[in-house]
Amino acid sequence: MKPSTEERPIKSGRIPPGQFLSKRFPVLQYGHIPPFDPETWTFRVWGEVENPLTLTWQEFSQLPRTTLTLDLHCVTKWSKLDTVWEGVSLKTLRELGLVVPTADAHYVIQHAEYGFTANLPIEVVFADNFLLATHYDGKPLTPEHGAPLRGLVGSIPGRDDLKDVYLWKGAKWLRGLEFVAQDRPGFWERAGYHNDADIWLEERTA
Numbered sequence: 001m002k003p004s005t006e007e008r009p010i011k012s013g014r015i016p017p018g019q020f021l022s023k024r025f026p027v028l029q030y031g032h033i034p035p036f037d038p039e040t041w042t043f044r045v046w047g048e049v050e051n052p053l054t055l056t057w058q059e060f061s062q063l064p065r066t067t068l069t070l071d072l073h074c075v076t077k078w079s080k081l082d083t084v085w086e087g088v089s090l091k092t093l094r095e096l097g098l099v100v101p102t103a104d105a106h107y108v109i110q111h112a113e114y115g116f117t118a119n120l121p122i123e124v125v126f127a128d129n130f131l132l133a134t135h136y137d138g139k140p141l142t143p144e145h146g147a148p149l150r151g152l153v154g155s156i157p158g159r160d161d162l163k164d165v166y167l168w169k170g171a172k173w174l175r176g177l178e179f180v181a182q183d184r185p186g187f188w189e190r191a192g193y194h195n196d197a198d199i200w201l202e203e204r205t206a
Ligand SMILES: Nc1nc2c(c(=O)[nH]1)N[C@H]1C(S)=C(S)[C@@H](COP(=O)(O)O)O[C@H]1N2
Pocket: 025, 026, 027, 028, 029, 030, 031, 074, 075, 112, 113, 116, 144, 145, 146, 167, 168, 169, 170, 171, 172, 173, 188
């Protein structure tokens, strides 16, 4: 269930409860960094969408791009402010008619290399603070931060209308999005992290 506006946590300041500021950009993941071959890489969208989609790396690279400045909040308690990202917004893909969810689509599962998944409500991935990111700080993503493509969530200061979730809800090495009617916990959610992951409510573990 989506929380009503009344239930939305009050955001005071930019540092959520329990977080501290980091200047570094730590690397966190389960398992190894996958290789990337631009000749065979594909990005797929399937499930509860009007038109399933498969794009090559060359096709993905030609999509219209968005630059976005986000505050990142990791469940392990570091936060990094004013990080600059570039990539493709799902909102843009919907406007172009490339990704059109069916009426039954309520959740989106990010599928990454090695079977890693992360789940989010559909309104979160179509919001202004979710990006299919290819660049960080003006440069292509490094392998450890998810090259060539990662799902990315963060908060935009002042945008109290948006839901803010911890960084684990963005899958590095992203290969596709599955739109589904029923929610399905992802990798870290099955490992004990909170399904909703709201940073202002400190929804860290279930
Ligand atoms: N594919 C994949 N993506 C992942 C993870 C993972 O284990 N595998 N871990 C998540 C977690 S727990 C965090 S905190 C962020 C860390 O992103 P960073 O390494 O770029 O800081 O990636 C998220 N995305």
